[in-house]
Amino acid sequence: MTLFSGAFRERLRNSWVEMRENPARSGLQALGVILGVASVLGGFSISDSQRRRADQLYVRLGGLDKLNVQPNPAVRDGRPTALQTANLGLRSQDAIDGTALDVKKVAGASVVKFARTRVRSAYGDQERQVWGIGGEYLATEGYEITQGRGFSSQDVASGAPVAILGTEAAKVFFPFGDAIGQTMRVGDVPVTVVGMLDERVFKFRKSGGNIFRWRNRIIAVPSTLVTRQFEGDAYQRLDRVTFKLHDVDAISAFSKTLSNLLKANHRQQEDFRLDDVAARVRKRQQERDAYDVIFALSGVLSILGGGIVNVNIQMASLKERVREVGVKMAIGAPGREIFKEFLTEALLVSGMGSAVGMLAGVAFSKIITSAIGIPLWMDAKSFLFAFVLATVFGFLFALYPAIKASRLSPMEALRYE
């Protein structure tokens, strides 16, 4: 028989009994923890769910590892010089040179040249945008071919009169299906439909519209067909060149060398601009990190607030508590045991408080995300963070009363008024 019953379990059981004996006190003590944990977890989960939805969007857009090059007006004011006139725009040579720049890093390049023209079939006749595509355009944009085939390199090289349709375009021009092999007129050029694309659907929010809707309107033909037959000129100017890289992290280095190369190609005219998808994502990430900090802070604040409420409660029940300590000391509890009792109780209160807080946090985020209409995504790290936060603060706030209580003398405590 030792005086300090070393058994932690015994102490835990005793604290559990005392918690149940004082439900109001323990409940109020737990309230701060519950609120803090719920708000941290809720905040993180909502932010995580948004982030995950955005990530899903980028994946569906064909990945983050892309670098877009678009034409940029080099002429700011006044009339363009002859050099500028001759130079304006992005050319397919840029795509070829860019790929050659670093064959190891570049997984593929795609080009697109848009044209607006009249499109006709036996069933439809509309003024439409036509995509002149080349390279791995379909893959880099996340399209999949569901029927027929894509464009061969020969199609693109020769400007073959072939077309691939998105679901909306197929519905308009071939409402009875079976578009493959049929002919339609793009401008004055008769083209044969060789492939069909999958339907692109992405709703950021469940109730929201399909933000990929316009992607189903695609009528794709080889880029060379557009540049030669419709909007063409000697330079075969393009609307966009996209490089897909093997590694997202390589983008910024690659964009620097590419920029130099293009500048040289364009006789030192900066008539193009590079856009770095990853940089955009990083920026969004930073914004969300800021939100995370705000949520973490608000959690800390509510736990702190809870702690202060807790201290007040302890003050309010101080007389009762001190007398209780006095009684325990009188029957032989040493200060050290009182200290351990206080901390064990804090551990239990914050443990159970975090459990309840987590349930509340999960329920709260579920309600919010389903109100926004995005799937709920919760990260184990948020749970861990909330738990650690609650435990640390639970201990910190218990420490002072525990030390105070353990240093009382039994007579002082018994006579406390």
Next chain:
Amino acid sequence: MEPIIETKSLTKTFGSNGVAVRALRGIDLTVERGEFLALIGPSGSGKSTLMAILGCLDSPTSGSYAFDGERVDGLSGAELARIRNQKIGFVFQLYNLLPKASVLRNVELPMLYAGVPRKERRRRATELLERVGIPEKAKQLPATLSGGQRQRVAIARALANRPVMLLADEPTGALDSKTGHEVLELFTDLHRQGNTILIVTHDLAIASLAGRQVEIHDGRIAEPGEKVA
């Protein structure tokens, strides 16, 4: 065999700064094992202060105190706690039970701090409640009990770790005379079974039951036969 209590020139002064209250002014007291001693004296004479020191709840300002063959003045708080837990059973005038804990758990508590296993605690606490005559109250809260019953719980708790001495500071002070006498009978029973008992009382009828009476006056022990002014 050495006496269970031996004090020499025990003093206690309260309030270090400003007005000092000299509650005890030199107590020389010896109590033999198995004695039943009544401490009497007017209110404010220092009886409770002396009991607290004898019960290791407080330390004397000066003087020496040997309890159960061991010098206890100057021991650390943890050491005093061990002695209170293992060797002393204290019964207070106002019971000092934990109000939220059941009667059974109140009786178990000293054994918890002594590290007695749970089953054993439960068994002994139940046995003690039988001994003080209220086994049926085990699950109740102290507030649902009468004063006499609460004092029985306190006595059961005081006996939990089989102390070598029982101290009771006006244990019947808050009880009517009938219940007071019933509680007192418990003490006389315990004394007959060989326990050493010190009891503070105002009631001279109660004091007369004790084997010896010691009168405290103004922080000193009044000499036998000396008239109290």
